[in-house]
Amino acid sequence: MEVGVEGIIVSNHGARQLDFVPAAIDALEEVVLAVKGRIPVLFDGGIRRGTDVFKALALGAQAVMIGRPVIYGLAAKGEYGVRRVIEMLKDELELTMALSGCPTLTHITRNHVKTELDHRHSRL
């Protein structure tokens, strides 16, 4: 931020280069906490269903991006397949929000998810 960065994408590039790097989802919260809301934090890597979108938003991402799922949709059914993948993610996210009592995206909070770290702290 000191050098003028206007946003951060938390990503491990789909773990394609180094498959032993930490999962992007495990790095997300640390980045969000460091940024303190000053710039947008986006997230990608491993988003496969609406519940994954919900979790990333709960951990503080402003938005998520997807890579392979749209490629799978494209390979299976062309343009229609890409549209279906996006529709499915949207429908699943909306269902997850409804089941979690979140009428809008801004209602999704950190309290909606528990991480391994939370569990570890609760045992101390």
Ligand SMILES: Cc1cc2nc3c(=O)[nH]c(=O)nc-3n(C[C@H](O)[C@H](O)[C@H](O)COP(=O)(O)O)c2cc1C
């Ligand atoms: C076929 C393919 C090529 C990619 N090429 C690049 C690349 O050249 N540079 C890069 O930063 N990320 C690249 N990525 C990673 C994506 O930008 C993105 O971070 C990743 O696909 C998101 O994870 P997901 O596929 O699990 O949704 C590539 C991903 C795929 C599937």
